[in-house]
Amino acid sequence: MTDNKPILIWGAGAIGGVIAAYLARAGFPVIAVDASEAHVDAIRRDGIRISGPVDDFTQALPAFTPDTITGQYDIIMLSVKAQHTETAVQQLLPHLSPEGVVLSLQNGLNELRIADLVGKHRSLCGFVNFAADYIEPGHILYGNAGALMIGEHDKGVTPRLQALESMLQHYHPDVRAVDDIWAYKWGKLAYGSLLFLTAVSDETIADSVSCPDFAPAFTRLVGEVLSVARAAGVAPLGFDGFDPEAFASGDADTARASLDAIADHYRHSAKQRSGVYRDLAVRKRKTEIDSQIGEIPRIARPLGLQTPVTDLLIRYIHEIEDGARPMRRENLAEFTAEAQRA
Template sequence: MKIAIAGAGAMGSRIGLMLHQAGNEVVLIDRWPDHIKAIRENGLIGEFEDHKVTAHLPIYSPEEIVDGHANVDLIVALTKSMQLEAMFQDIQPIIGEKTFVFCLLNGLGHEETLAKFVPKENIIFGTTTWTAGLAGPGHAKLIGSGSIEMENLAPQGKAFTLEVLEVFQQAGLNPIYSSNVRYSIWKKACINGTLNGLCTILDCNIADFGSLSIARNLIESIVGEFAAVAEAEGIELNQSQVIQAIEATYDVNTQGLHFPSMYQDLIRNHRKTEIDYINGAVWQKGKNYQINTPYCAFLTQLIHGKEELLKAK
């Protein structure tokens, strides 16, 4: 399968590398000049827990995608939420009538953006529990295992979605076909809405956060706000199940030593975060439904304050 990774940061590098190793034709697309330069000169370095590999993959900036590039079968969307529309605006030359988009972005509200570029029957939504980090430009650190959940947005897309599932299975990405991906997206948003912002503000990894005496109270409060807003949109979150999933990440043998993506973006790289598409989205939706979300509102503003202090770009 010919696959473009739109947003080849830490997670995009991991998924692109594993798909490439399984024999697919993979093209990386990213905006970070140093990352592009490093991969072109030295290949993409993937540092797994017990070995290291180097893959020589083509990589372009979105502006370099021109009509001469052939259409791809699948675009895996892994940009930051606030970059999604601009990315797809630039890469339209590789989007054909039969091109599908698999959205694995964190956060809420991406369906409307993608529907501007491809029909809804060509959209797959999903979530992932895989983790990744960048040790530097062109160098991905790939710790632990994970899975990917996927479901076609419209019934007409199921046949191709099952083909994608098979491709991801061959790549060892542990895909699962979902019958209710919207629930999973909200559940994942809860995980990100607690661990991302809180670890960033508290300057700690997941295990360190989980060791705090205040951890349970904080996650219960934030998950409660997500659940109230989700219910207004017709999705009934099982709060106990969600909290259990969050607390499972504290294990140092799985994800506990990981610093969430928001921490990596803001604290390490002084980049702006996706907070407006996670806690910020719940805050804004809550206003629309007249639901009070003080924890999400406060955390959103704290992250924006930290962005200002660090002069994030």
């Protein structure tokens, strides 16, 4: 599928920047596309720098903004923020070859919208769980390695998936093409809801999830997301130590043990706070709350389900985005009390 043809990485931030750098270092003809002119200029001038406990190197890489890229490509890996998906797909469509595919390497269920725009046969699904942060133009922090899986919309591992799996294993040998990507996508959505909740506080992820006082809120939130997934016909699967069954069991001690395991993982990571926290506290911009977590109530309601705890999370994040609620530990206490009444 690759035939040494150029590969577009559309969105060269935290996820896309890491993938682009590793594939280029392995000899693949990678081209980065990013909406930030400053980021593109820095990559053109100095290369893209990957730093952190996993690796530290700088990789030369051609880079363009969406309005300066030309040509058509068989493989476009999309890694923009979820709320920018539709705009990015409209921009990349003229550059997608007739037989080309868009592989989403994003958080959320964006592949559903991508398939509507490009056709399901030209859309592939991705699940990403490594930790990375955009630090400044041309510089990405790679905090720790994690799972990366790819799949078709429908079950089955196809030859094109196998070709992409082989390519992406040059980023990390554990990359896998899987038979049921939606089981992992929904597992990550449940896990992502937990990370969104940690971002209402100014504490680290580990400090937030390890506090016994807040365990009921995390447990109810994750359990609610898993309930929607099952109603939609998906049995979420775990990854990197996250076990959905711990939250679906209804056993408080089992859920507490899983939260402690998550806290221990982050205590040993260079990434102490979520990307959501960075959006709110550092980059002062809107988060992916509506595009990621907002999908949960949108899917639940036609199924006859209510999502009061998820709705509460969305409200809290909106209030912080709008400047109506400061980021502080007390938010977790208030959220826990409201979630238990929901």
